[in-house]
Amino acid sequence: MKQTWWKESVVYQIYPRSFYDSNGDGIGDLRGIIEKLDYLAALGVDVVWLCPVYRSPNDDNGYDISDYQDIMPEFGTLLDWEELLAGMHQRGIRLIMDLVVNHTSDEHPWFAQSRASKESAYREYYIWRDGQDGREPNNWASFFGGSVWQYDDASAQYYLHLFSKKQPDLNWENPQLRAEIYAMMHWWLRKGVDGFRMDVINMISKAPGLPDAPQVTGDRYQFGGQYFINGPRLHEFLAEMKREVLSKYDVVTVGETPMVTTEHGIALTHEELGHLNMLFQFEHMGIDEDPGATLSRRSIWPWRLRDLKQVMTRWQKDLAGKGWNSQYLTNHDMPRAVSRFGDDGQYRVESAKLLATFLHMLHGTPYIYQGEEIGMTNVKFPSIQDYRDIETLNIYREFVEDKGVAPEAAMAIIHAKSRDNARTPIQWDASAHAGFTTGTPWIKVNPNYEEINVQQALNDPNSIFAYYQQLIRLRKSNPIIVYGTYDLILEEHEQIYAFTRSWQAERLLIMLNFSKDPSDFMLPPEVPFATKELLISNYAVAAAEDIRQLTLRAFEARVYRLR
Numbered sequence: 062m063k064q065t066w067w068k069e070s071v072v073y074q075i076y077p078r079s080f081y082d083s084n085g086d087g088i089g090d091l092r093g094i095i096e097k098l099d100y101l102a103a104l105g106v107d108v109v110w111l112c113p114v115y116r117s118p119n120d121d122n123g124y125d126i127s128d129y130q131d132i133m134p135e136f137g138t139l140l141d142w143e144e145l146l147a148g149m150h151q152r153g154i155r156l157i158m159d160l161v162v163n164h165t166s167d168e169h170p171w172f173a174q175s176r177a178s179k180e181s182a183y184r185e186y187y188i189w190r191d192g193q194d195g196r197e198p199n200n201w202a203s204f205f206g207g208s209v210w211q212y213d214d215a216s217a218q219y220y221l222h223l224f225s226k227k228q229p230d231l232n233w234e235n236p237q238l239r240a241e242i243y244a245m246m247h248w249w250l251r252k253g254v255d256g257f258r259m260d261v262i263n264m265i266s267k268a269p270g271l272p273d274a275p276q277v278t279g280d281r282y283q284f285g286g287q288y289f290i291n292g293p294r295l296h297e298f299l300a301e302m303k304r305e306v307l308s309k310y311d312v313v314t315v316g317e318t319p320m321v322t323t324e325h326g327i328a329l330t331h332e333e334l335g336h337l338n339m340l341f342q343f344e345h346m347g348i349d350e351d352p353g354a355t356l357s358r359r360s361i362w363p364w365r366l367r368d369l370k371q372v373m374t375r376w377q378k379d380l381a382g383k384g385w386n387s388q389y390l391t392n393h394d395m396p397r398a399v400s401r402f403g404d405d406g407q408y409r410v411e412s413a414k415l416l417a418t419f420l421h422m423l424h425g426t427p428y429i430y431q432g433e434e435i436g437m438t439n440v441k442f443p444s445i446q447d448y449r450d451i452e453t454l455n456i457y458r459e460f461v462e463d464k465g466v467a468p469e470a471a472m473a474i475i476h477a478k479s480r481d482n483a484r485t486p487i488q489w490d491a492s493a494h495a496g497f498t499t500g501t502p503w504i505k506v507n508p509n510y511e512e513i514n515v516q517q518a519l520n521d522p523n524s525i526f527a528y529y530q531q532l533i534r535l536r537k538s539n540p541i542i543v544y545g546t547y548d549l550i551l552e553e554h555e556q557i558y559a560f561t562r563s564w565q566a567e568r569l570l571i572m573l574n575f576s577k578d579p580s581d582f583m584l585p586p587e588v589p590f591a592t593k594e595l596l597i598s599n600y601a602v603a604a605a606e607d608i609r610q611l612t613l614r615a616f617e618a619r620v621y622r623l624r
């Protein structure tokens with residue numbers, strides 16, 4: 062496969078509202094990021110993906126955009142943004158912006174005009190339909206609860222919104238709308254952005270007729286994903302976007318694509334024929350969801366290592382030599398990785414390092430979510446009043462008020478799965494509000510900030526942060542980490558996830574004990590070697606140890622180079 066910068070890069074995701082507040086209003090901002098650029102450079106990341114910073118009424122924290130070509134005043138100005146970009150480029154860091162074009166805010170001028178008149182050219186920018194017998198045009202459920210349809214009194218029609226009612230879906234069938242989006246993308250690219258992360262990009266094409274979803278549960282509204290995920294014109298639209306816009310720049314694109322198979326993944330990211338460079342698949346984020354649940358983050362389910370191995374191995378093997386994977390263990394929509402897949406108590410440091418090893422040693426571009434590099438954990442706010450996320454608040458209301466679920470049971474799901482787990486402010490130091498703000502933060506900080514914070518991490522040579530630095534350095538000096546072939550070993554092992562990476566005459570052996578209990582490792586005969594060299598480990602390891610047979614300690618992780 063071709064060797065390119067975005068395969069060799071490590072990406073860092075910033076959720077600006079929670080990163081760093083420069084002016085004491087309790088809200089993270091662009092000048093806050095500018096102040097912390099040396100921190101990102103010290104970590105060693107090559108690319109930053111910045112979550113939306115555009116003008117927005119913040120119904121969904123910036124994923125509801127009212128002006129694509131301006132900055133949200135709470136975050137700063139376009140001049141601040143230009144300074145941020147320049148500061149990143151000076152440090153050799155590229156910038157990926159979030160492209161949210163499945164929907165806009167209902168406060169976007171396009172929607173205001175669309176709503177104002179059925180005769181307006183903007184009417185066709187969105188998806189308007191008549192009701193059916195006094196009810197919604199179909200039975201689809203919104204991701205955030207309730208119907209996807211909102212009735213508009215003035216025109217006596219409904220508009221479609223897959224997310225909140227303040228996020229009306231754009232009508233990609235309309236070529237004029239598509240041309241406006243491409244013009245907007247050119248505007249950012251001419252300013253020097255290095256790529257886009259494309260929000261729910263595989264939902265932009267809806268099936269003609271918008272048919273009812275099959276009645277699977279007893280609920281009034283049903284998940285209609287089969288009619289709007291990977292829809293009929295998706296590839297056509299993306300091909301056009303590539304032809305009209307992306308092919309003219311040396312940029313990277315990563316599609317956020319829930320519910321894709323590896324076949325979709327190959328088609329979307331194929332080195333010659335694909336229209337995107339890589340994508341975020343969600344299968345491994347589903348291993349702890351009730352298999353009967355259709356919408357994420359509404360259930361708790363014990364996950365098994367064998368499911369993680371199975372999902373990751375399928376993506377590794379199927380895309381090999383064809384498309385390109387991106388790797389992530391958390392993001393702004395997910396619980397914290399160490400709480401979900403590791404141990405956020407006694408073995409927090411060990412298990413965070415194990416997960417970091419896993420993330421960086423898989424084939425694909427690693428994405429680090431802010432705070433992951435210091436092992437930030439989930440939060441258990443006692444009251445629903447402490448939560449800010451629209452999805453979390455809707456789930457609570459739906460469960461407790463509509464379905465009569467006990468508040469404690471609803472809170473247990475929220476503690477495990479709420480998106481706010483990842484949205485508490487970055488813990489910079491042990492001072493008030495974790496040094497995030499001198500004012501009152503928009504969401505409370507995690508009470509564990511006195512122990513877990515950046516200042517502590519920077520002063521400790523054995524910190525999780527130092528371990529991430531080491532992993533990133535290893536990637537720079539070992540092309541096998543970027544380009545090597547992945548093979549799973551010890552497939553049936555219940556505690557240990559082990560695999561190899563092979564490239565030219567070299568092999569890496571990665572051993573990960575995903576358990577609190579010591580676990581026995583036996584090197585299978587298909588991995589012969591003459592010499593071994595330890596590249597990284599999260600415990601002290603004796604050089605003379607025989608790696609053919611050994612016992613791994615709680616959450617122990619090691620990487621060897623074998624020759």
Ligand code: TEU
Nearest residue numbers: 121124161204224260261319343357394
């Ligand atoms: O998320 C899309 C989305 O639906 C995810 O919330 C979810 O994780 C996925 O479907 C897996 O089941 C994106 C943004 O990341 C999120 O913050 C926004 O709220 C949403 O789109 C709407 O823009």
Ligand code: CA
Nearest residue numbers: 082084088090
């Ligand atoms: Ca601020």
